[in-house]
Amino acid sequence: MGHPAGLFVLFFTEMWERFSYYGMRAILVIFLTGAITGENPGWGWEKPAALSLLGTYAMFVYLTPIVGGWLADNKIGYRSAVVVGALLMTLGHASMAIETPTFLYIGIFFLIIGNGFFKPNMTSIISKMYEGHDEKKDGAYNIFYMGVNAGAFLGIMLCGWLGENVGWSYGFGLAGIFMLLGMIQFYFAQPLFGNIGEKPKNEKKDMIDTLQEDLISKTEGVKEKLNRFVSIDYILIGAFIISALIFIVNDPLSKIGDINTLNFSVFGLENSLFFALLAAILFILILIVRIPRYDKIVRDRMIAFTIFCIFTIFFWAAFEQAAGSLPLYTRDYTDRVLEGNWATIFKIIDAVVTIVPIAIITYVLISLFRKTFNRISLSNIVLAISFIIVWGLVVYKLWINFSAEAKEVEITWFAILNSLFIIIFAPLFTKWWDSKYNPPASVKYGLGLIVMAIGFGLLAFATRNVPLGAESAKLSMVWLVLAYLFHTLGELFLSPMGLSYLSKLVPARMIAFMFGVYYLAIAIGNKMAHYVGGDIEKITEESGLSYFFLIFTVIPIGLGLISFALHPLLKRLMHGVK
Template sequence: MHTSLETKDDFFSSKVLGHPAGLFVLFFTEMWERFSYYGMRALLVLFLTSSILGDNPGWGWPREHALAIYGSYTSLAYLTPILGGYIADRFLGYRWAVIIGAFLMTLGHLSMAFEFNPIFMYLGLCLLVLGNGFFKPNMTSILSHMYKKHPEKKDGAYTIFYMGVNCGSFLGMLLCGYIGEKIGWSYGFGLAGIFMFVGMLQFYFTKNIFGSIGLKPVKNEDTVDEDEHPAEAKRNPFSIFDIVLIVFIAVIGLVWIINDPYSKVSGHTVFNFSVGKLSGDNFAIISALSLFIFVLIKRIVQYTPQLRDKMIVVIVLAFVAIFFWASFEQAGGSMTIFAKDYTARILEGNSKIIFNVANTLITIIPLTIISYVLFKLFRQTFSKFALGNIILAVGFAIIWCMVIYMLKNQYSAVKTEVPATWFGILNSLFIISCAPIVSKLWESKYSPTATVKNGIGMILLGIGFAALAYGSSSIPAGAKVASVSMIWLILAYFFHTMAELFISPIGLSYLSKLVPGRMIGIMFGIWYLALAIGNKIAGTMGGMIDKITAQYSMSTFFLIFTLIPVSLGIFIMLLTPIIKKLMHGVK
């Protein structure tokens, strides 16, 4: 017997801001997980590249080495959801997968708090990768099942859910970044773990709000969608040959991702061979990608024509996502380095006053809005889920205390040094501000098609890097430090945020519409594979910042990230008639 505010067929009977209360339970759970992820991510590259001397010593790594491990970590964090989605679909159910994932990530952040010991740092990263694999795909799977009978509400729901993602990243980068840079790296990493634990407890004690959604799967259960065509519902199991190839591809890919930072840091490589002019590591990853494309094509041709067409659309959107994240994730890599070493961050006099006032407003106002949403959720759910709500309230009370402490210190200082991690919160701030407007647009008659949304998003992404290219035009080739105006980073984050709103939540929404419910878990895993590839490319390309700026200029480095997204954006919009036909009426 499961106590629930909503039944399986009537999730909209109890609303918060026009959506089921269960959506906002997911909202806050995802918020705490993103708090921990982005809070740690904001510190990782800075910690690794900071001098081993000083009041807050790091590891003193070269930028290329730090960005290699950053790219491998973020890539693996999106790769493991393939396995996590499969295990949840077959054995655990979505709810327990989320809880197990949150617990593993809590342990991971706790381990990273002992950053002075490399063993604990690497162990922490491994636990975070595994935990994210269980957590990430199954949160979105719960959301997809909630809105199965309300497809017209999905775009808006995913955008609101995405606000939860960005509320968490905003608070995580703001507070973990401040504590890590100003007090100590260990405290910043540890703080991320505390709030991951809060998120786990809040979800656990409120999980029954989802009715029967996300329970352990039942053997021989009919998982075919009611509106799915009988021919499409026919099973298409993986053959032994498929499974062997997938395992082989996964092993090669995993070894390659880990070997990349290992080979740079240690000077040794697992792929100690060459094939013609190709090095061993390049031959291995090209072979793995070729085999993956073979398996993908082999699987797709076995489906009915209509389902095959829809899956092709998912692949096209995933292809765009690879290039989007390869550029967008420079935020945690090369853009963080640009903020630290090339941006004027010491403020005094009127500049200090203006920044302090602006920083107070952009901190207090969003936190007040989030607290208001929390209050609205309490009114609907407190009577039946009191403990989960109390845990959530305690977490917010701690957040408010930390924000007041941070702002007090900034006002009392003679000079204000803007933390390098502070710029990262702009992305979340702009999403919190703009997501409700974009959500309404997607629910209106003016909502563009998927390809137009993706195309516009890629062009906006390129414009953001164009601002950085122009702003860095005065930096001499090979310079290690500079004092560029903050305005260029602010503009870049604004355009990147608008690009993200046009691409990221919409991709998840269209995937859930195009793919049958019986395939949703594994297809979300495939979607995150695209993100994994994009994140690894981001780390690899970001690691070339010193080589490109030494040989050419900083502007050239950012122009690369301008031209590629703009070109791809125009191309994807030209495909609109073809993609619209392949979607077979899905809007």
């Protein structure tokens, strides 16, 4: 493909990490809220408790990379950070496989810390690998992110199938096995990277520290004054962090164990919600205080980027229902039993969408062997073992499926549709963005929100006749497939744009800081998603299931229309950035 072999080592490393992350996430809420009796019992948690834990976990997953990236940049190097992160995540998955509350929390802690080391430094290695070859960088990232989707696809399919049909411990354990294999193959492949990602030299860091004090960046040819942090900035940031942490920690504690770290209410709001609102207000104040102090062009562009971050929060607050409330809807309200010809058709489709992607990835693996076996034989052998396990599980899964007359589609099977649709439609969107019909930023954000909302609108229509408080129903799975289709199309409009516009709108010296702000927006969206999603039962009892999905239909459509309306303003604020 015209790219260095090291890229494909990173491809497979990221693939196994995403395999473990999405595989575990696919079964977590189903396991926690599952009935405590039966052949494969769950823990019988209340839905708000399970989704609160998931929301806090997802939020920290997007925050810890900020710290992990800094440590790799300044202390331990990218490669060591990836190995440490992968090892910690392996321990996390292994802990969750033990299936006790104590080991569940230990496992999630290790996953959060490990992700902070791992996640930011894979892309950093790619960036260093392609220095001086910018013309190939876009293609490299496209190949790399195919690894992300391939890992999500395989992880959800295999961990989900194993967890639902064999035992939850096996699903969590499989995620850990592939995280370990991914770490080992990366560790033994390091000779391919030369000095890329090594521990930074102290003298280089000292030089950077010295120059940073005198750094003056240029934007549009105009010298820009540094906007140094002052006392009020630190006070507001400190108060924001404290308020946010109280909410993040107290929310799951109060819902899981009835433990209230600060057991009081303010203005009639229970303490978790109060501190969440306080953190939001403080964050807005930080922006109001800091942004006006920048030079005009930088100030305007940062205001534009902040507006995009607000849209990002609400997009992910709706989209991430895929990890929380949608699996619950799939389990309780979808008719997943197929018989006769429909069962046969599904088995064939399932076999095709399973075998074809794995066959393509196996071809890439064989190509990598031919190029690198002499230099990194141990890494290649570990990869081969990984794929032998994958093919063995796939053959076993398909044999079980075809042996049964009827077929009950797994709850987690529907979650693979997101990765599948991305693989199908991403090339079409890439061609669109490269054409003269490439829409402006505000239109992309607006379309992303509205198209995603259509998916929830279809679910709202499908559930219109479900009685108030109904705990189950038998609705067609077609509605769920269509919902995932529109959610994915919305994601393709909006999600890849964030980092692209970040790099264009923000001065180079502020990329790291604003990268943190962008990931904070995604983290807030993830927590909001599961905070609201946890009330699916309560909303269903009081207003109906259709009303629950209407929330995620009306609000994104409204925000999408606002994004369209803001186009003239955003165009001015972006000062020529397209």
